[in-house]
Amino acid sequence: MKLTDQDVRYVANLANLHLSEEEIARMVHDLGSILEHMDRLSGIDTEGVAPMAQVLYEAEETATLRPDVERAPLGNTLALENAPVSGVGYFKVPKVIER
Amino acid sequence: MKTHTVADIREGLHKKLFSATELTREALSYAGSENPKTNAYLLLSPERALAAAANVDRRIAAGHDPGPLAGVPVAVKDVILTKGIRTTCASRILENYVPPYDATAIERIEAAGGIILGKTNCDEFAMGSSNENSAFGPVRNPVALDRVPGGSSGGSAAAVAQNTAVVALGSDTGGSVRQPASFCGVVGVTPTYGRVSRYGLVAFASSLDHIAPLARNVRDAATVLEVMAGHDPLDSTSADAPVPNYAAHLDGNVRGMKLGLPVEYMKHATGETADLIRKAIETLRGLGCEVRDISLPATDYAVAAYYVICTAEASSNLARFDGVRYGFRSAASGTLSDMYRNTRGEGFGPEVKRRIMLGTYVLSHGYYDAYYLKAQKVRALITRDFTNAFQSVDAIVAPVSPFPAFRLGEKVNDPMEMYLSDIYTITGSLAGIPCMSVPCGATRDGLPVGLQILCNHFEEQKMFRLAEAFERSTQ
Numbered sequence: 001m002k003l004t005d006q007d008v009r010y011v012a013n014l015a016n017l018h019l020s021e022e023e024i025a026r027m028v029h030d031l032g033s034i035l036e037h038m039d040r041l042s043g044i045d046t047e048g049v050a051p052m053a054q055v056l057y058e059a060e061e062t063a064t065l066r067p068d069v070e071r072a073p074l075g076n077t078l079a080l081e082n083a084p085v086s087g088v089g090y091f092k093v094p095k096v097i098e099r
Numbered sequence: 100m101k102t103h104t105v106a107d108i109r110e111g112l113h114k115k116l117f118s119a120t121e122l123t124r125e126a127l128s129y130a131g132s133e134n135p136k137t138n139a140y141l142l143l144s145p146e147r148a149l150a151a152a153a154n155v156d157r158r159i160a161a162g163h164d165p166g167p168l169a170g171v172p173v174a175v176k177d178v179i180l181t182k183g184i185r186t187t188c189a190s191r192i193l194e195n196y197v198p199p200y201d202a203t204a205i206e207r208i209e210a211a212g213g214i215i216l217g218k219t220n221c222d223e224f225a226m227g228s229s230n231e232n233s234a235f236g237p238v239r240n241p242v243a244l245d246r247v248p249g250g251s252s253g254g255s256a257a258a259v260a261q262n263t264a265v266v267a268l269g270s271d272t273g274g275s276v277r278q279p280a281s282f283c284g285v286v287g288v289t290p291t292y293g294r295v296s297r298y299g300l301v302a303f304a305s306s307l308d309h310i311a312p313l314a315r316n317v318r319d320a321a322t323v324l325e326v327m328a329g330h331d332p333l334d335s336t337s338a339d340a341p342v343p344n345y346a347a348h349l350d351g352n353v354r355g356m357k358l359g360l361p362v363e364y365m366k367h368a369t370g371e372t373a374d375l376i377r378k379a380i381e382t383l384r385g386l387g388c389e390v391r392d393i394s395l396p397a398t399d400y401a402v403a404a405y406y407v408i409c410t411a412e413a414s415s416n417l418a419r420f421d422g423v424r425y426g427f428r429s430a431a432s433g434t435l436s437d438m439y440r441n442t443r444g445e446g447f448g449p450e451v452k453r454r455i456m457l458g459t460y461v462l463s464h465g466y467y468d469a470y471y472l473k474a475q476k477v478r479a480l481i482t483r484d485f486t487n488a489f490q491s492v493d494a495i496v497a498p499v500s501p502f503p504a505f506r507l508g509e510k511v512n513d514p515m516e517m518y519l520s521d522i523y524t525i526t527g528s529l530a531g532i533p534c535m536s537v538p539c540g541a542t543r544d545g546l547p548v549g550l551q552i553l554c555n556h557f558e559e560q561k562m563f564r565l566a567e568a569f570e571r572s573t574q
Contacts, residue, residue: 008456015414015459016421016436017452018444030453031460033515038403038461041473044480051475052482054306055292055531057338057556064335078199084428091423094435 003032100129103265105319108170112159119155119170123148123214126172130216130263137239137248139257141177143217144184148172151214158212166212167322173208174264176255177218178225179310180299181205184215188301189233190223192426192446202299203334204268204310204327211326216264219254223448224417225270225303227251228278228517229510232450237507242284242547246504249279252313256283259313266314266323272304273405274499274524276311277536281499281549284538286320286566287313291556292531293338295324296331304412305336307405307528317537317567321345324559343560349567354387356565359492363398364523368498371542376498379539379550379569383496386568393492395484398526400477405525406518407461407474413451414458420446453514482530489555494565496552498523499536503546523551533559537566539573 008027012019019027076089085092103111103122111117127145134140158165175181178188180198182205187193205215222232230238230253238253240246241261248257252269256279259267269276271289280287288311295310302308312323325346330339360380368376380390422428422442429441447455461470488495501520510517527534533556536549550569554562 007460011456011460011463014463015455016418016439016443017447017455018440019452020444023449023452026449027453027456030514031456034406034457034518035460037515037518038407038470041400041403041407041470041477044397044400044477046473046476046480049476049479051472052479053475054336055482055556057291057293057340059339063339066332066335074199079424081199082196082425084422084426093423094433094438096435 003028003035100125100262102262102315104316105168105171105265105322108265112165112170119152119214120149122170123152123172126216130258133261133263136244137241137257137261138236139219139238139254139261139263140174140217141187141189141220141235141254142185144181144215147184148214148216151209155212155214166210168208168326169212171213171265172216173213174216174219174255174258174267175205176221176252176267176269178221178270178301179205179268180301181215181218184218186218186301187235188224189221189235190447190451191234192420192442194427196425200299202310203296203331205299207327208268208323213326219252219258219267221254222251223451224301224413225251225272225275226413226450226454228274228520229505230254230279231507231511232448234448239507240283240504242545243504246506246546247282249282249500249504251275253279255313256280256285256287259283259285259315266312266319269311269313270300271309271311271528272307272409273528274521276313277499277524277534277549277551278521280313280536282504282547284541284547285313285315286317286535286537287311288320288324288535289527289533290324290328290559291338291533293336294533294557294559295327296334296337298331298333302416304409305416306412307409317563317570318346318349320535321349321563340557345559345563348560349564351568351571353383353565353568356388356494357492358383358388358390359393359488359495360390361395361398361495361497362392363395364497368501370502372498372500372502372548375540375542375548376550380496382572383569386572390496391492393488393495395481395488395526397477397480397484398522401481401526401529402519402522404474404477404481405521405529406457407470408478408529410454410458411462411471412458414455414462417451417455450514478529481526485530485532485553485555493561494552494554496550499549499551500524503542503548527553532556533562535562535566537570539569
């Protein structure tokens, strides 16, 4: 299947990613050739094979649980330290709802 | 600067030939003067390093055991969080990010007396096989300065090869420690998935990511892994299994060990790399190993499955970089939606954008079953291939990369060709088994080549024993 620039724009929109016209042209070419290779996946028989989402190893069923004890959180000051814009204890973003 | 091993440093400290502080000062000064040749380090962290060294010296003065990595200069890939020390992932989007906490692996390295010397360059967000995708310039291979060091942990491999660190931490998702180790002529170890906590490793593809050590010899790599390994309540995928003493029992005795050579790997292997691998296999036979051909039939589908899965996971993991909580925010932002798009458009480099796009595409409506679900099933088949093979062999031996270090710029314009070169390393990554690269010689041009050793889940001890026996016989 041939990838079009409409496809690229649609996916960029889903990914919240601004691409220049030049980048879109390049993506059509690059993603096209990569997806062409990925299409070979249809050539292998996976009938009855369960999908593998994670590496599994022998463990107790409760191995991923930890005791429910309090831990100090990161805290407001540290959490905001790397924010590009913050104020009065919050992350600041452009206005979302017009009055 | 003397070429130290972990054992040399332990002995030197014990005999009071030098203090940890003296050694750290020397290491910082040497790294500072040598770094311009390779661009391996993005920054050095002298304050933290000297504080850790002073701590080691105090422990020694008080008669306490200073730990298995006492005074050892450690370079850390810049995707691993270090409290108070800038961590960029070699990306513009995190150019000024200063983490408020340490990765668990970093805490354990320092608790064992290790000295964090600085942060190393890499491909942006660990995405690449040449270190040319760094926003802060490529790394040069110390063995041949016109060539790439491999990637994505190119800076960590170069630092060890250049002797500006004794050991280094990298991260391996599909070969990012083994391949640069092979290109730079050092040892690189990817442990079993879940062996080392990922807490504080910036996520690329969570089901495949590992923190992984690099060193100049097998014993040092084993020691670093042992320090980092073990359960961590902060990473629920970390295995709650006892950590063996990896550096013990490296006695050179591998007589009777059964090794498998995958026919699917060797049929494509050509040139000097293939010759060196075949020579390594003869060496292993000479040590008393029994080598037989094995088949891993799903191999031809591994690159496709890997790049579906890792980009799918990356596209969701990297959604967090949106200019709100940390990192860069675009100045050109009217609405919230524009701010997200422009921040990501301006902050990410070309390879990261390509992978976010691919991952978003394969997860999008109408394509999920054909790509993502199918790739997960192929992943199960690749894992089954290994499980079957390990019923008849103790370890698998293979190349790490189809070719040695290539020239800077040589493959940068063909992403698919770059992806295909990961074929020998991504299979082990998909299965989550331990695998490593150990140097097995050099081409006529003097370019190092690594031999890959793969073992079954949690069989690092066996892997290290074979690797060390091989290393011993080739020195």
